[in-house]
Amino acid sequence: MxxxxxxxxxxxxxxxxxxxxxxxxxxxxxHGDQNGIYMDYIAFDPATGFVWAPAGNTGAIDIVDTATQKVKQIGGQGTKEVEVRGRKRIFGPTSVTIGKGVVYIGNRADFSICAFNARTLESGPCRRIDSMPDGLAYVASTSEVWVTAPRDKSIRVLDAATLAEKAKLTFEGNPxxxxxxxxxxxxxxxxxxxxxxxxxxxxxxxxxxxxxxxxxxxxxxxxxxxxxxxxxxxxxxxxxxxxxxxxxxxxxxxxxxxxxxxxxxxxxxxxxxxxxxxxxxxxxxxxxxxxxxxxxxxxxxxxxxxxxxxxxxxxxxxxxxxxxxxxxxxxxxxxxxx
Incomplete structure (x- = not known):
């Protein structure tokens, strides 16, 4: 540092x-470059002391051990070049929520929500929804992951264990x-x-x-x-x-x-x-x-x-x-x- x-x-x-x-x-x-790493949401896991940082355009998830400041990385996440307001950008993993021994990552490139072991970083189930995910929130009382999807004015409710979609809530604006x-x-x-x-x-x-x-x-x-x-x-x-x-x-x-x-x-x-x-x-x-x-x-x-x-x-x-x-x-x- x-x-x-x-x-x-x-x-x-x-x-x-x-x-x-x-x-x-x-x-x-x-794995950054001259254009920088585009990031959105990051999260701190108090159980492990790790900061999880989806690193967008790099197609990776960076994990910082706050005790040692060392960085581990999970690579191979999907990316996609898109045009936003007349400029080309690369989308990738950008959202995260901490569950019970599991960390969930949302990816704007392929619309996926994927689970990872919070300690070993091993990958678990992945599911895609039919709209771009923005924010993720783990709901412990119902064992669900709620996903805001502003592009179609919805929130998707996923089963936290399987990531199967249980419900789609629609609104008159962008969540x-x-x-x-x-x-x-x-x-x-x-x-x-x-x-x-x-x-x-x-x-x-x-x-x-x-x-x-x-x-x-x-x-x-x-x-x-x-x-x-x-x-x-x-x-x-x-x-x-x-x-x-x-x-x-x-x-x-x-x-x-x-x-x-x-x-x-x-x-x-x-x-x-x-x-x-x-x-x-x-x-x-x-x-x-x-x-x-x-x-x-x-x-x-x-x-x-x-x-x-x-x-x-x-x-x-x-x-x-x-x-x-x-x-x-x-x-x-x-x-x-x-």
């Missing part, structure tokens, strides 16, 4: 007196983002093009509540949940909001993050929200209080393109990136020890 910078306090004023300083490093991934609420028996997602957030009953698979996060024309993106408090954190393009989904669904607070936000992460034990902004090139860390109000802890300069962070047990944040920065690395933001 090579050090980019050592950062004390940060671009924006820090309102939490106990906030640490952070160091930012780059963790190179194998984006995911969070599972075991306490209330709900699945949350957004309709990105409608600026709405939905609660779906896990058993009946019916939409039971619809809220307006007021993100604007870009709509809402990623979401995370504080299940005990009943707070849903919703990513807008340049801010994050807190919805009171345990009660009325009203917006309780928001915090500016800089532009280019997609997915986010939240740690319930520390009440810290982590928001990477790809266009602004920074990571916003905020604390949610008991009333659902967000207070800025730190805003760390990272790198253009850095987004979609996941947080390891020691508070280290691993950020994926879009194609903005032409990077072949994960961006690693570590709190400095006092």
């Amino acid at each position: 090579r050090t980019l910078a050592l950062l004390s306090l940060l671009a924006a004023p820090v309102l939490d007196a106990a906030s640490p300083s952070y160091s930012v490093r780059m963790l190179p991934l194998p 984006e983002g995911f969070a599972v609420d075991a306490k209330r028996g709900r699945f949350y997602t957004n309709l990105e093009d409608k600026d709405r957030t939905l609660a779906i009953d896990l058993k009946s698979q019916k939409t039971v509540a619809t809220w307006n996060p007021s993100c604007g024309e870009d709509g809402p993106h990623g979401i995370r949940l504080d299940e005990k408090a009943g707070y849903l954190f919703v990513a807008c393009s340049a801010q994050a909001k807190v919805l009171d989904v345990g009660r009325s669904g009203s917006v309780l607070s928001s915090i500016a993050t800089g532009d280019g936000v997609d997915d986010i992460d939240y740690v319930p034990t520390t009440h810290l929200l982590y928001v990477g902004a790809a266009k602004a090139g920074n990571l916003t860390i905020a604390r949610a209080d008991k009333a659902g109000h967000l207070t800025l802890v730190a805003q760390v300069p990272t790198h253009e393109g850095a987004r979609n962070g996941v947080v390891a047990k020691d508070g280290t944040v691993y950020l994926a990136h879009s194609m903005l920065g032409d990077l072949n690395d994960l961006i690693v933001v570590r709190p400095n020890k006092k």
Whole structure:
């Protein structure tokens, strides 16, 4: 790993007196090229300490051992060249969710969902759906994998053991983002093009509540949940909001993050929200209080393109990136020890 910078306090004023300083490093991934590695979702597995990073256009899945910083790779995943907004891009594996001893990977090239042993990395069953998968979410209470497929405005419900499709849920907009609420028996997602957030009953698979996060024309993106408090954190393009989904669904607070936000992460034990902004090139860390109000802890300069962070047990944040920065690395933001 090579050090980019050592950062004390940060671009924006820090309102939490106990906030640490952070160091930012780059963790190179194998088989990158001059055009960089296109990434979307990544995930941290607390049972193994591995960060799983589907590496899109490389046709590989990179797995980082957070204890040693060594990278293993599963190659041979499907890729396909497609034209997006007049530019050619190579699609491949881009989404991931952590199950019970199993990790599931979604591939935009061949529309497949594949299972891998979380420790040995051995491959398991693979199934294809008939629309491009975006996000994946493992639902422990029903032993299912829910797959957002915005291109045909659907969510597919797969059996977690066989990956057979059990149901197709259709909507009036494009599903984006995911969070599972075991306490209330709900699945949350957004309709990105409608600026709405939905609660779906896990058993009946019916939409039971619809809220307006007021993100604007870009709509809402990623979401995370504080299940005990009943707070849903919703990513807008340049801010994050807190919805009171345990009660009325009203917006309780928001915090500016800089532009280019997609997915986010939240740690319930520390009440810290982590928001990477790809266009602004920074990571916003905020604390949610008991009333659902967000207070800025730190805003760390990272790198253009850095987004979609996941947080390891020691508070280290691993950020994926879009194609903005032409990077072949994960961006690693570590709190400095006092």
